Amino acid sequence: MSAGKPVISLTDITKSYQMGDVHFPVLHGITFTVDAGEFVSVLGPSGSGKSTLMNIIGCLDVADSGTYMLGRRTVKGLPERTMARIRNRDIGFVFQSFQLLPRISAIENVMLPLIYAKVPRAQRYARAMAELERVGLADKANNLPRQLSGGQQQRVAIARALVTRPRILLADEPTGALDRATGAQIMDIFQSLNKEGITVVMITHDHKVASFASRTVYILDGKLYSKEEYEALELGEEG
Amino acid sequence: MFFLSTIRMSFSNLRANAMRTFLTMLGVIIGITSILALLTIGQGVTDSVIDQLSGLGGNRATVTIHNTTVKPGFTDEELEHFARLEGVEGVAPQLSSYHILTLMPELTNSKYDGVYTISRRVMGVNDFYFSTYTKNAGMMYGRSISTDDVTYRTNVCVLGYDLWQRLYGNYSPVGEIIKINNTDCTIIGVMNELVGIDVTGNSSIIVPYTTAVQTFSMGLPDSFDVVISTSSDSDEVIARVENLCATLLNSAGDNGYSVVNQEEILDMVVTITDLVLGMLAGIAVIALMVGGIGIMNMMLVTVSERTAEIGLRKALGARPSVILLQFLIEAVIISLFGGIIGVLLGLGASYIASLLIGYTFSFNPMTVMLALLFSLVVGVIFGLLPARRAAKMNPIEALRSA
Structure with missing residues (x-):
């Protein structure tokens, strides 16, 4: 995982959805690269295709055409179980709505990916506890999600995303359900994780949130733009 | 894990x-x-x-005459023939019909003071009936019907358990005289309660079947059970029984009788x-x-x-x-x-x-x-x-x- 080598490289990715007879093109030839150790944000309004892009990067979906290289592996035509393994080992997900299972405690939520990784129970507990300590929630390990604040829940979700020690942290509007101060705390965590060497890709519609990243790519109507082009287009839309 | x-x-x-x-x-x-x-x-x-x-002792077969107008039933001699067949332990004819029982006031142990009448099933059986069918239950009081009772058509009777309780409560009736259709019969015993499938004996009064035929005009038995000794092949014995039936009932035609093996019933x-x-x-x-x-x-x-x-x-x-x-x-x-x-x-x-x-x-x-x-x-x-x-x-x- 030496810094500088590309971990995510997308070349001319297209994706469209079929809804009955209607064909919805979502991504029109996306090409970009994320190097190991980068903190990249993907900024775009809703409907821009950024969620679809995240799904493809996260191996939850596959592109219609183009090439997606995750590390040295080409993600194409892989069986579902291999995709599941990639999601388990190589990518950690953080969602806008936290997505914690409501009936199990914080630590059990964090242990979940380790169950799918077939880690023995004793190790699962120790590793999940270590991750909770890292996000400062060791004392809340046995709380149910509803006994935690939104910020705390998102920190549990981050601990869960990191517990299998993935190379990439993939976040979809991670501060969308949080107030500004709490959102800033989450961004602090992302920045310090990035300093530890984890590659972070964050999808957002919020300029301020995007600015926490070291680099921002702009997406609009399924295409990537430079900052200047994007701002011009955005202003044009608003005008 | x-x-x-x-x-x-x-x-x-x-x-x-x-x-x-x-x-x-x-x-x-x-x-x-x-x-x-x-x-x-x-x-x-x-x-x-x-x-x-199968607990009734050995394998059994029931012989029945169908055409009772031609031949109303089996005589003692005929039954004797069946009983003497090789492999047959004994035969048990059974007659039964309802009759009026009368208890006279002079009976000391009965529950009733005056004349008491009741209609009950009268069963005519032989000594073999007791030695096989009610062997397990046994007698509560007195004795059962003996070979002599059958041979000499004595006017004796045995009470079933329920009937005894009805008439005598908890006292022994042995030696008392009860009227069956106005004929005096000496009570010689009481059977213990029968349990199982055939419990009609409990509510009946039992007399020698020869007495039932002669004194109570119950007709000749049209069916009887043959008990096959455990040491013999039941199929062979049944074949002998059927042969004898054919010989005895020749005039009654081919289908005048039936022999149903207990195994078949089972x-x-x-x-x-x-x-x-x-x-x-x-x-x-x-x-x-x-x-x-x-x-x-x-x-x-x-x-x-x-x-x-x-x-x-x-x-x-x-x-x-x-x-x-x-x-x-x-x-x-x-x-x-x-x-x-x-x-x-x-x-x-x-x-x-x-x-x-x-x-x-x-x-x-x-x-x-x-x-x-x-x-x-x-x-x-x-x-x-x-x-x-x-x-x-x-x-x-x-x-x-x-």
Whole structure:
């Protein structure tokens, strides 16, 4: 995982959805690269295709055409179980709505990916506890999600995303359900994780949130733009 | 290890919807309870019927004349012929009809002060009847009918247990004289209570069958039992009995008599009970299938309710087979627990039935294993479709529904 080598490289990715007879093109030839150790944000309004892009990067979906290289592996035509393994080992997900299972405690939520990784129970507990300590929630390990604040829940979700020690942290509007101060705390965590060497890709519609990243790519109507082009287009839309 | 955490998760999911889980389980409980109760009760009753039939001593055959106008019944001499056949232990003719019994006021031990009359079944039997059929019960007071009573057509009688209680309460009637159709008969004994299938003797008054023929004009016996000694081949003995029937009843035509072997009756009983049980068990299996459909229904609801959870689990790296297993385990837990509860209830029901009907309670461990296996199979079969639906769910759409 030496810094500088590309971990995510997308070349001319297209994706469209079929809804009955209607064909919805979502991504029109996306090409970009994320190097190991980068903190990249993907900024775009809703409907821009950024969620679809995240799904493809996260191996939850596959592109219609183009090439997606995750590390040295080409993600194409892989069986579902291999995709599941990639999601388990190589990518950690953080969602806008936290997505914690409501009936199990914080630590059990964090242990979940380790169950799918077939880690023995004793190790699962120790590793999940270590991750909770890292996000400062060791004392809340046995709380149910509803006994935690939104910020705390998102920190549990981050601990869960990191517990299998993935190379990439993939976040979809991670501060969308949080107030500004709490959102800033989450961004602090992302920045310090990035300093530890984890590659972070964050999808957002919020300029301020995007600015926490070291680099921002702009997406609009399924295409990537430079900052200047994007701002011009955005202003044009608003005008 | 992995399996264990999946089972733990399934339990917690089922507990979260305890009411729904229980109601779904109820379908399986009812199905398994009825299957097990039916099979166990049926087996118990069949076993005890067979026990009682064969417990009557040796194998038996019943000889009956059909055409009574041509030949009204068997004479003593004819019965004697049957009794002397090789391999025949003895013959037991039986006559029975209702007659008026009268207790006179001078009877000291009877419960009644004045003249008391009652209509009761009078059975005419021989000494062999007592030595085989009521051997196990034995006599409560006095003696039973002897060979001499039969030979000399004595006016003696034996009271059945219920009749004795009705007439005498708890006092011995031996030596007292009772009128049957205005003929004085000396009571020589009381039988102990008969238990089992043929308990008509309990409410009857029993006299030598020769007395019944002569004194009470009950007609010649048109049927009697042949008891075959255990050391002989029953088929051969029955062939001899049939030969003798043919010789004796030649004038009555070819189909004037029938010889029914007890083994045939036993076979018939078993065939009929098996048939009835099979039909009932079939209905119970249908009930179980309905229970299975209940499981499928609940699991389909569960899967669609937990779409977001399934999406999340997939995003965290759960393979489709893992999701399949998780939902399948939930379905199997419902059906297997329903099965266990059903087995317990079914055994309880058959135990209560055994007390009410009066046979010895027993159960076949094989039946229990089979019932549990069956409920497991129901869980797998009806859980498979919802579990497959969950496993095939697209994680993006699943997550989007959150």
